[in-house]
Amino acid sequence: MIEFENVSKSFWTGTQRKVILDRASFKVELGNSLGILARNGTGKTTIINMMAGLEKPDEGRIIRTSRVSFPLGFMGGVVSKLSATENARYIARIYDLDPDYVEAFCRWLCGLGEYFDMPLGTYSAGMRSRFSFALMLALDLDIYLIDEGMPSTTDVEFNRKAGALLKERLDRTTMIIVSHQASTLEKFCRSAAVLRNGQLYMFETLEEAKRLYDYEAHR
Numbered sequence: 444m445i446e447f448e449n450v451s452k453s454f455w456t457g458t459q460r461k462v463i464l465d466r467a468s469f470k471v472e473l474g475n476s477l478g479i480l481a482r483n484g485t486g487k488t489t490i491i492n493m494m495a496g497l498e499k500p501d502e503g504r505i506i507r508t509s510r511v512s513f514p515l516g517f518m519g520g521v522v523s524k525l526s527a528t529e530n531a532r533y534i535a536r537i538y539d540l541d542p543d544y545v546e547a548f549c550r551w552l553c554g555l556g557e558y559f560d561m562p563l564g565t566y567s568a569g570m571r572s573r574f575s576f577a578l579m580l581a582l583d584l585d586i587y588l589i590d591e592g593m594p595s596t597t598d599v600e601f602n603r604k605a606g607a608l609l610k611e612r613l614d615r616t617t618m619i620i621v622s623h624q625a626s627t628l629e630k631f632c633r634s635a636a637v638l639r640n641g642q643l644y645m646f647e648t649l650e651e652a653k654r655l656y657d658y659e660a661h662r
């Protein structure tokens with residue numbers, strides 16, 4: 444479970460205060476994957492980063508009682524000088540998992556060929572993104588955070604494999620996906636929320652959330 448309790452967050456842009464959340468309270472329970480609809484620039488990445496603990500709220504509390512991923516695609520924790528093999532085995536040990544399994548899983552999912560044994564510093568952005576995505580999936584966490592704005596990969600085979608894995612995992616893991624369009628959320632989430640004026644409005648279904656989101660767009 445992730446709970447936001449009276450959380451406020453804003454940025455000073457030099458000329459104005461940009462409010463992302465204003466004393467917002469909401470809860471994401473395990474087993475109930477959530478899609479968050481928000482217009483571009485309204486704070487999608489900031490909210491996901493706060494859920495991951497990468498960014499602190501100005502006020503309020505964020506309570507996590509489950510194993511929460513970093514935003515998928517985030518490269519924190521890996522070492523550029525080391526190869527994917529070395530990174531995978533190192534992270535496996537931190538999470539108390541079998542290094543052979545984590546290495547084999549990532550090797551299979553990434554499709555990096557001989558690059559898997561070369562330093563991450565030699566990878567293209569897409570290759571790095573594939574590796575960090577695979578690593579996160581190998582860790583088998585309770586809640587996965589997905590930011591549509593994350594560097595995406597154009598590797599068709601990888602996207603197919605990773606997409607299928609995410610769908611299969613929906614039974615036992617919870618996804619939180621932020622996006623500016625409902626179609627991205629349809630595949631993965633039943634319930635949805637709309638981020639608007641510093642509040643997160645929660646709905647039982649994506650349909651209901653879409654109604655508020657679309658209504659806003661046409662005002």
Ligand SMILES: Nc1ncnc2c1ncn2[C@@H]1O[C@H](COP(=O)(O)OP(=O)(O)OP(=O)(O)O)[C@@H](O)[C@H]1O
Binds near residue numbers: 481483486490
């Ligand atoms: N560290 C910061 N300092 C000042 N302003 C910031 C900072 N981080 C984010 N912002 C501003 O806060 C707003 C929300 O940023 P955020 O990246 O969370 O939005 P987003 O919805 O993910 O955007 P996009 O859809 O463009 O990726 C933006 O206007 C951004 O410029």
